[in-house]
Amino acid sequence: MSPSEPVVHVAFLPSAGMGHLNPCLRIATLFLRHGCKVTLITPKPTVSTAESNLVSRFCSSFPHQATQIDLNPATVNTNDPFWLQFETIRRSVHLVAPILSSLSTPLSAFIYDISLISPLVPITQKLSCPSYMYFVASARMFSFFAHLHVLAASDPSSQPHPSSFIGDGVKIPGIASPIPRSSVPPLLLQPNSLFESIFMEDSAKVTKLNGVFINSFEEMEGEALAALNEGKVVKGLPPVYGVGPLMTCEFEEVEQGKGGCMGSVLEWLDEKSEGSVVYVCFGNRTATRREQIKDMALGLTESGYSFLWVVKLKGGDKEEEEGLEDVLGSKLMSKVKEKGMVVKEYVYQMEILGHPAVGGFVNHGGWNSIIECVWQGVPILSWAQGGDQKIASEAVRISGVGIWPQEWGWGSEHVVNGKEIADRIKEMMENESLRVKAKEMKKAARNAAGVGGRCEVIVKKLIEEWKKNV
CATH class of the missing domain: 3.40.50.2000 (Glycogen Phosphorylase B;)
Incomplete structure (x- = not known):
């Protein structure tokens, strides 16, 4: 990127667990490789040593601004340290607003974990910052997540629970094979579980995002990606970008x-x-x-x-x-x-x-x-x-x-x-x-992630769109 060109600045906020952190850092690397400035906002402390080490290696490998937020302790009905961390981060996102506001380079986009939609959407709307979410599972799973609030609307109870409105299975528009009840995440069928509360609260907010990144590609999940982007799963859904396969990056290969x-x-x-x-x-x-x-x-x-x-x-x-x-x-x-x-x-x-x-x-x-x-x-x-x-x-x-x-x-x-x-x-x-x-x-995966592949086309197109607003 030449000095005269506008600087595209993207901020990232991951959640808990290597399965959530890795995709976040790999997507950040995609934008770094295309000349974007990246700010990584990392919650501390992390749950595991592996997470802490990975963040350290990322920060050492790329020239960018790294910011940490100290988490507000949360007490919720779970013994799982990762789910406790999800909720702790959700309760601490008010600390993100002043960080975003104080960045020396204006922000082009904010990309964050699926578990942070509801608390962050109001913040990004107030700051007039384009808001994107990265989804850590399959496009098929995202179609289920996005369609969940539509299913909930069919339940006459004032506080619908998936355990009651999900019958033998879920038929998602545009996807041929239904998702049987036996395949639904077990915690979602436990009323008042933390998993259920996050999913139920966040599903309806997906339409307020500017886009969704998924670690998948057409040859692997063409049906689900098409259903999502053709408006069959949920009307008003933002673009769903299959930027996969997200592969091992330089900072992961150390030693x-x-x-x-x-x-x-x-x-x-x-x-x-x-x-x-x-x-x-x-x-x-x-x-x-x-x-x-x-x-x-x-x-x-x-x-x-x-x-x-x-x-x-x-x-x-x-x-x-x-x-x-x-x-x-x-x-x-x-x-x-x-x-x-x-x-x-x-x-x-x-x-x-x-x-x-x-x-x-x-x-x-x-x-x-x-x-x-x-x-x-x-x-x-x-x-x-x-x-x-x-x-x-x-x-x-x-x-x-x-x-x-x-x-x-x-x-x-x-x-x-x-x-x-x-x-x-x-x-x-x-x-x-x-x-x-x-x-x-x-072979299809290598083509999708290679030079001139769909992932590169998507990233370049987004960068050009963001440049217009710099």
């Missing part, structure tokens, strides 16, 4: 593969033949239930494939007092060590998925993980554990890049036995049509 855990992992993978390893990981905050651990180990060992298993026995950043052998016993642990490698530390997932030895990914249906897997062209076995993950798993099945054993239910519902797990792993690893489709989707 990857050098020593420590990742060094050992890569050395182990280097010894394996192409496409022979099953990678198993349920995200950075999802703990595997003790009751499921043994059958998971049995399924992996009986599948016949080598495996890299990232095991979390506790959620979040909590220290784990007991080891895997305490849960499995020495005999089963010996079998695990014969066929696989077990990791309990944070791993750089993209580097693992991109390794030639990895031939399949057993995951929890987390949307970021799914998109990263699609980018690398690796088939998926999606086992939803909670939240939007069944809806994401359905997108995996519809797109043809993986399988979703619906009969397994939620990860916390019941124990899936080892034989079932082994059979499904074999299906994922040996189904040629999955492998072909995964490779096709990989």
